[in-house]
Amino acid sequence: MQKIEDMVCTFCGCLCDDVTLTVENNMIIAADNCCTVGNAKFMGKNRLKTPIRKKDGAWEKVSYEEAIDYTVETLLNADRPLMFGWSGTHGEAQCIGIHMNELIGGVIDSTTSVCHGPSILAIQEVGHPGCTLGQVKNRADLIIYWGSNPVEGHPRHMSRYTVYADGYFLENAFKERKVIVVDVRETESAKIADEFVRVKPGGDYAVLSALRAIVRGKGDVVPESVAGVSREQLFRVADLCTSCKFGALFFGLGLTMVKGKYKNVSNAIELVDELNRHTKFTLTPMRGHWNVYGSNEVFTWMTGYPYAVDFCRGVAFYNPGETSAIDILARKECDACLVVASDPGAHFPRACVEHLKDIPTIVIDPFQSLTTPVADLQIPVGVTGIDAEGAAYRMDGIPLKVNKVLHSDYPGDAEILSRIYERMMEVKGQ
Amino acid sequence: MSELLIKNGYVIDPINNIHGEVMDIAVRDGKIVESVGSGAEIIDAHGMLTLPGGIDSHTHICGTKVNFGRYMSPEDMRAGRTTRIGDMHATSGYSVPTTYGNSYRYARMGYTTLLEGAMAPMEARHTHEEFQYTPLQDCMANTLFDGNWQALQAIHDNDIKRLAGIIAWYLTASRGFSVKLTNPGGTEAWGFGHDATCIHKRIEHFNVSPREIITGMIEANEMLNLPHSVHLHCNNLGKPGNYLCTLDTYNSIPDLNDKRQSLYSTHVQYHSYGGTSWHDFCSKAEDIARSVNAKPHIVIDTGQVMFGKTTTMTADGPMEFNLYRLYHNKWSNHDVELETGSGVIPVLYRRKNLVNAIMWAIGLELALLIDSPWQCILATDNPNGAPFVKYPEVMALLMSSTYRDAEFATVDPVTESRVSLPALDREFDWEEIAIVTRGAQARALGLVDHGKGHLAPGADADIAIYPIDVSSTDPSKEYETIINGFATTDYTIKMGHVVSRKGSCSVDHSNRTFWVRPRVSDNYDMGRDPAFIDSFNKYYSIRMANYPVQEEYVKRHICIETETSL
Amino acid sequence: MKFIMNTGRTVRQGKHIESKLGKAYGDETGTCYMHPMDMLALGVEANEKVKAFTEVGEVVLMAATDEGLPEGMIFIPYGRHCNAILSPTTHSTGMPDYKDTVVEIVPTDERRKSAAELMEEMGGVPYAEN
The missing domain is CATH 3.40.228.10 (Dimethylsulfoxide Reductase, domain 2)
Structure with a gap:
């Protein structure tokens, strides 16, 4: 049994960094100093075990390789891809997301558009x-x-x-x-x-x-x-x-x-x-998701704008209300969607979720969410702060590194995204 | 092994007393060497001005307030957009470009080393993250100590050794390069909406005066043998009549270092104001220049203002609030607990605005009136005075009195009665330009021994080759040639790689972060000091264990370890 | 009766955020908090069901009392239920009217659906193994 102090809680924008975790046999058995919600997050179970893909209306398990291939093909074939989420992952993954979006000329937005x-x-x-x-x-x-x-x-x-x-x-x-x-x-x-x-x-x-x-x-x-x-x-x-x-x-x-x-x-x-x-x-x-402010910081230094950035004309273009996720989905404009570390299935209006169901939707998330049922592929990853790590920004802009405490075979978001990005570069001959 | 030979360049390397010679420069594995083999890649620099890579010793390019400048200003982002092309990523922004925008545009001008002017240590991780995405320059950061509670306490207790220990801990934890004081005392007072308006008057609660902070910090800085001196943004920035405060500050500065200055005084244009209000506002550049000329232990940068739109950003929170009350434009403020403040405001400097025209003139007067170019560095306090892409215009103004006269004819005519600029006929020569854009920076930052700012064997192969034929160019008359020539190199070489070719940049993964770790004995290691640790965990809103910047945020780095007397 | 629908975060909703197909999450997000006077006017009691309509859809919710609410406002914790009846209109701001949507409420005996059922209704397929 090992007590690990000064851990960062990855639930809300408070980013409390004084959590003590008790770890035994590579499992968290107690989380002290947390609130109820943070505690539930650290003690969370029911992780998705392997990538899953929906074929003919039924889910089947696939390998990470197959999942990456499918993702690359889907996003490269799309005319108007949307990459949404980002608030529940670390900065390194967000950076790769921006590069990827720039490469495919898509729209990238974070949960910011439906929050602050x-x-x-x-x-x-x-x-x-x-x-x-x-x-x-x-x-x-x-x-x-x-x-x-x-x-x-x-x-x-x-x-x-x-x-x-x-x-x-x-x-x-x-x-x-x-x-x-x-x-x-x-x-x-x-x-x-x-x-x-x-x-x-x-x-x-x-x-x-x-x-x-x-x-x-x-x-x-x-x-x-x-x-x-x-x-x-x-x-x-x-x-x-x-x-x-x-x-x-x-x-x-x-x-x-x-x-x-x-x-x-x-x-x-x-x-x-x-x-x-x-x-x-x-x-x-009062920023909601633990790293939603980080998504704004990363988007800003990489593209110039904090969210809702459209690269379809090569330059970064920003016009919330037009280039924000809800509007693009409601107009049924996007023809593929990558959802990273968020759950539009739970939080978006019905019409938007229906469109997600109608287009190829790929989810990168550790848990089955309400987006899973309308998705075509889900790739499980480590949870930042538990078995994955990286940079995060508190609601007031304080940057912190979120460490991991457990070892797992799950890749982190940054790893999966960089594999996807590299494959895309190969396909595009860059 | 990679080898490169730059042939027949017209080389000026002031640090090595090369005053303009046609010669070859040999490069092996990122360093300048005596000679290379016959298989070396050749760059023909015939008829081209060849200089060490440019260094900006005071610029705002990465970190919390810079990013806030972008975040709050979509109008600025729209004003400078490029697409992904070749190796280059998309960029946005004019006065506060994205990190790639900064990096490509500096590279295009031949700049290979940048010092971020103000980093709050608590937010250092952010600065270092952005450095990683500034791929074509080596970067380093001034670390803010102006309102640091632990430091103020030690100064109050007159315990300079403890102060040095505190600085050592924060520099190491934040992977910072140098000690920055922004409106010392004023940023702490701003925590309750006040300011420090006189260097002799003690601020509330901590009961120390700006003067005590400045002199204490200089003493501690030298105790730690830091490569750079204390880097000071004086009190009372931007206020009419502030030149007296600036002179008073300069008169307080001890001369403690025989290798370099004891004080780097930044953006001095903003601190050289006469008058009692905006109505009788005038230049006091002559007084300031006289003081600097008499004090070889002070180096300044000008903080030149150029006309047009830009964004002001500084740790000087109260100053930005004053500016907000003048401009009524959007205002952002961000105080950092136990450390410092900051503010951001977009501005427009107008030729027909008398105050703005006087500010423009003061920057040039300082450069022309300070005798030694080694003591007066060219900078706009990017982007405060102007975006750095204006540097070529500043160089041309210094080289050509004709150009200055032409520009002067366009400003508010009353300007003439408030400044001495039209009477100054000094024109910089090529070597002086080389000094004020790289040589003086390398010396002032203490980086000559670390391979920056010169081209002797052993130096970093950071080289800028400009399409300017010195033998056939009269800078006094052909100022357009100067502007265009310095705006875009034919080649910018960083660590031996061509990173910009006629403005087209390529990927380079050799950028590094320079930071400093003073070696102190256990007695002065604040990481072991119970009072320091206790106070830290009690008053900061994050745990001390989570404060230091981890290795992964400075992937490629040069740590300069210094021997200290502690 | 017409109400303003307000939606938002609750601790109970946050606690179950990583098992949204589970019963506890659906129970919380399928709750319609109301002022007691409004419940009296509607003729419903706590743990009785109501149906909420808007121009884009309808959903069955379990009524619950919250004296902190003003009369004329209902509160539903974030989740699938409230979003089933939320319009995607953002008035060109990117943000739907999550806290400011007019809904019609009537008592009902219809069954309240779980979050998973609401997804299936839209053609979604939950993954069975977790």
């Missing part, structure tokens, strides 16, 4: 006043979660970085910090807030505008109630924001997945810009 894609559009419009999470932990005396429910989505966020974390500049962090939660529903996170601001569905933009007006000294234009929030509460919240020493606003999909989408986020950013004229304030999107 709108946040990136907002950042491209108005910028991003941010910081690393340790900056919040050590300094922040005001925490805001807006349209975000960390208790469910990022279970250790509050204890590691915000509400319950000890900080250098706070004598008694838990007592000195104020917490505001803004949401349309009273979530578990809202229950621990000093101030819960319940916004009527679709009202975030208006509430952000009202706060901006108050902070700019134009509070007289604010009516008695804005999207269900009383004028009195708005003034109270604005006062908390301007009188703190360091405020940190974290926001979630409650802003990106509702009407207004990126405009909601732009408004939140501009509120934070405004608050910086009064005190110190930062803003951080």
Whole structure:
């Protein structure tokens, strides 16, 4: 039995790196310091054992060689291939994916487009006043979660970085910090807030505008109630924001997945810009998948754009809404799809999944997912952080190396993808 | 064994006192040698200016804030796109190109060695990952210490040996090359939205002044025998009247090293401002140049501004916020816990904007007024002053007063009353250009002994062959020839391989990362220091065990180990 | 009755993310959380079934109480069930209306399908061995 400390959990964008794993006989028998979800991930079973291919409506086992051949042939024969996913794998694999996509002139997109894609559009419009999470932990005396429910989505966020974390500049962090939660529903996170601001569905933009007006000294234009929030509460919240020493606003999909989408986020950013004229304030999107931010980093340094990149004309072309996965599938435009480390079968609207079923779809993933039933081929790989390793970026941009703890015969994503890429280069005579 | 013979090039190699001679250069297995056999590959460089590979000693090309500049600016990405062609990958971007874009465009200009100007050690892994995708240059990174809590504490305690131990640990852990101070003290103060505005005034909480940080760091830097000196971005960047702060800083610098400077002062154009506000803003380049001329232990780079669109990016978070309040353009900020800050803002420098025109003039004045080219390096603080692809234009401006006059005629006419540029008639010769684009960098970075910036046997075979016939070109008049000639080499050779031929690049897997590991005794090894470890795990948001950059992120690397007195 | 459908992550959904064909995941993602007053108006109780319709489809869900929700909003944990009735329209942003879709809810006695069944309904074939 061996205890291995300081391991990185590859579930959510918190990328907690203080997990202790107990390993016996090349199996993880305990994961300490984790949240429930991380624990389930480390203790996960039911891995797909070999590559499988669907022939005449039935699955059969195939070798890795055959699986690679099929993948190369399918992608090279496609006129408009889509390569989607990438948030659940390490950076090295993402880099190979970009090269591959450039070679075949396809579209490459990550789960960003159905997560914080709108946040990136907002950042491209108005910028991003941010910081690393340790900056919040050590300094922040005001925490805001807006349209975000960390208790469910990022279970250790509050204890590691915000509400319950000890900080250098706070004598008694838990007592000195104020917490505001803004949401349309009273979530578990809202229950621990000093101030819960319940916004009527679709009202975030208006509430952000009202706060901006108050902070700019134009509070007289604010009516008695804005999207269900009383004028009195708005003034109270604005006062908390301007009188703190360091405020940190974290926001979630409650802003990106509702009407207004990126405009909601732009408004939140501009509120934070405004608050910086009064005190110190930062803003951080609560990124979901453990390495979704890494996919944005890698895509950006390799192609210039963080997601939804179309190479069909040779140059990198970016236009979310057109070159993003949901739109391409909904238009039934792509004629082959490679899914890496994500599950559109579970998370995409019905029409998109139906199109995946109608075209050759290849999945690279350790587990059978809801994409498997509509796929034609699945190649199992190691799980990064368990039996595969590589680079990852936390939600605030901190790069970490994720180590492996077990030995297995599964290839890592990077290995499988580089074998596919090399074979493609051979076929294309490059 | 691979051999190469470059025949009949017009060679200038200032470090080896070759002042322009037609000669052959022999290369074997990536190094310059005395001679090669008859089977060597031949490159005919007849009638071509042949120089050591160019070195940029202050550029922003890889890492968190650079990538954020790309990420937030699809408009910049659209402004410079190429397809995959031959060995070359697709590229995007004008002022902040993708890593391949940087690498190909620098290679095309004959640059083979680059120093990333600012790397937060906590985010070092990111910088090194991008270095791996910058395939045609050797790279290294300035490591930021301006707001490092452990360092500030040691400076406060006046424990310079401990400070040196802390620097040694962070340089090793981040695989960094040199000590960078960006607005020392100011980036920590920015953690609560404040700034450090006077080098003598102590910042809150840590109770140290910028001056104490700068001098303490210089002392520690020399204790560690680092190849490069402290690399300083002075306080008060971009503020009218800041030249007094710059002079005050220079007057505080001790002369502690007889091989090279004790201070590298970067993008000094931004620190040479007179006036009390933007209304009476003017050049103080003469005062700064006079100070540098009197202090051989200071080397600067100019931080030249060129007109057009670009992106500003720096660890100086409070400065970027000030810029945001001027421009009202999109603003990004990224503070790094316990270490430093950063900010990014796109800007447009206009000829008809008086302030911008004065900034443009100041950079040139510095270069023309500082007597020794070894003390005044050509750089735009890429991309802050301008994207590096503007370097050939900067070279032409330095070589031709006619060109300068032609350009000056296009700027806001009030500029003339605020600068001395029109009165300066100095014109750089070829050798001076060679010094300010490679020789001085190699010396300032301490890389001459490591084979950079010159062409003596034993040096790295990094060579740039420009289609410029020196014997028939009058740079003073033919400045278009200079611009075109320096923009695209006929051959750029890196470690003996041709990596760019008339702008067409080929794959090369010889790029390396240079980093420094000072040897310190166990007593000064912070990896064993209980107070250091305890404080680390308590206040950083990652575990100390996960902090150091692993071997796989510096696949090919040169580790410079230094002997220290610790 | 018309509702706004809000979907999102829950701990229980996250825990079973790597066995999505299993019962626990389907039970969670096939749940329709509602305000008690809305349930009263609809005449359903917890653990009774409702059917949700949109312009693109319908799906049967198990009703459950969540007093934290505002009246007029249902919450369904991410997964196949909510996406069976979600339109792929993104208004040119790349992002569908995951948290802002109008749905019609009625009580029903029809059987709730598992995630695997929903896949089969679309012509998918789960792999039997895992």
